[in-house]
Amino acid sequence: DQQVKQNSPSLSVQEGRISILNCDYTNSMFDYFLWYKKYPAEGPTFLISISSIKDKNEDGRFTVFLNKSAKHLSLHIVPSQPGDSAVYFCAASWIEGGKLIFGQGTELSVKP
């Protein structure tokens, strides 16, 4: 039952360029979408979120776009930095602060 899917297991980007991580979901009742970043041997760290009533949320170098009709969201990182190299998890929730359903993760590698 993969309600949240990240179809790209890995992504490699040159430093300074844009990283685009994608996520699809199947449950139209999700109301909040979040991106978490995870380094090895650490827990997921919140990065950015978006409510279903919005289509864009921006925080510094990070922007999340939501396309409800396509049930698709994406995370843009620009410019990408080597320190951004980590696994990025897309997650969805029915209520803010509630149980999260995670995607499989995309491992981002930003090369100098």
Place this chain on the structure above:
Amino acid sequence: EPEVTQTPSHQVTQMGQEVILRCVPISNHLYFYWYRQILGQKVEFLVSFYNNEISEKSEIFDDQFSVERPDGSNFTLKIRSTKLEDSAMYFCASSGAEKLFFGSGTQLSVL
């Protein structure tokens, strides 16, 4: 910044043994969660806990699992009789009705 603390960071146990994984959530949070991640797989929801009782649990969270908030600060996950397939990274999380904050995890290895 306040953080969720988990102990131990690593736990090795023999199959059939009981283990208790410990978590100290952020102090003013009301919602508590356990998730796990088997190596190479997605982070999976196990159980949520609110107002001193389980609010939701997944099909993974069978009779071998239990959670407790014994003293108002700690939040524990107990596995009564561990199986090989319980080997995973277990994450505790807490929420104050906004985003979830995760601990660094306990790596459980069942031999």
